[in-house]
Amino acid sequence: MDDVSESARNGGFADLNQGHRERLRERVRLGGFAGLPDYELLELHLFRTFPRGDVKPKAKALLARFGSLGGVLGASIDELKTVAGIGASAALDLKLVHESALRIGRESIAKRPVISSWSALLGYVRIALANEAREQFRVLFLDKKNQLIADERMNQGTVDHAPVYPREVMRRALELSASALILVHNHPSGDPTPSGQDIDMTRQIIDAGRSLRISVHDHLVVGREGVASFKALGLI
Known part of the structure; x- marks a missing residue:
């Protein structure tokens, strides 16, 4: 040609x-x-x-x-x-x-009590974590009015494990003058069902916060198949 x-x-x-x-x-x-x-x-x-x-x-x-x-x-x-x-x-x-989607989602929960905007919170955590290839552990730090102070990643691990240290979570909560927490992590497998390790770690964080009067409202496990709430499942 x-x-x-x-x-x-x-x-x-x-x-x-x-x-x-x-x-x-x-x-x-x-x-x-x-x-x-x-x-x-x-x-x-x-x-x-x-x-x-x-x-x-x-x-x-x-x-x-x-x-x-x-x-x-x-x-x-x-x-x-x-x-x-x-x-x-x-x-x-x-x-x-x-x-951009993350920031829009964060705005929807940042200026009002998180507990009263639960559907917006679930949408936000799904955007943030549902498609992450590695397990990631985040904490939402809340003030006395249950308004969001900060959303911070505490650790990122492998495809099935992200080590979390309760003392580090509480240290950061004290630095931010937080009164309550919502724990969030993802399961890259897609299945949000909490594992035995998830349950044990959550109880350790609840125990660490009790003496400091810092409560844990919920622990959300995010997967491509949905979001599991410890509170809804009766685990908190």
């Missing part, structure tokens, strides 16, 4: 790709985002990172690698870069979406 024919062929593909982009954008303008499958939503986002070319294979490869839209956005930058065609810029742009 000569250079003219090759150029014409590439130009034809460019025209087809541009036409696809415009048709997808027009569908959103007319009908909104709700009817789009996840791969097309990802395509729309990737259009901004890749101003030319067909990004559908990249979008479908991301979903195949991480299993869901939440899995894509919850993946680390290094993990995202393992997908063909996804470099540092595209990975960073995807993580910006995840960080």
Whole structure:
């Protein structure tokens, strides 16, 4: 094939790709985002990172690698870069979406008693932890009005264990003048059912806080299959 024919062929593909982009954008303008499958939503986002070319294979490869839209956005930058065609810029742009969702979720629980906005809290912890590849232990520190003072990661471990030290949790609670805690950790396996080790560790933290008059309202275990509450299960 000569250079003219090759150029014409590439130009034809460019025209087809541009036409696809415009048709997808027009569908959103007319009908909104709700009817789009996840791969097309990802395509729309990737259009901004890749101003030319067909990004559908990249979008479908991301979903195949991480299993869901939440899995894509919850993946680390290094993990995202393992997908063909996804470099540092595209990975960073995807993580910006995840960080924005986290901050919106945090705002929904930051200015009112956490216990009175329980559904917002569950949504927030799922965004934060449901798709984490490693077990992570977080603590929500609350004031006397049960308003959020801080949400802090106390430890990050392996795929099935994140060691937590009750004295470190209480030390940080005293530093923040917290009156109560909500413990949160994830199960990368996807099943949020508390383990025997989870139950023992929770009891140790409750015991450590009792003499300091720092209560533990709940312990939430987050997995892709849902969120388990120690309080709802009668474990606290």
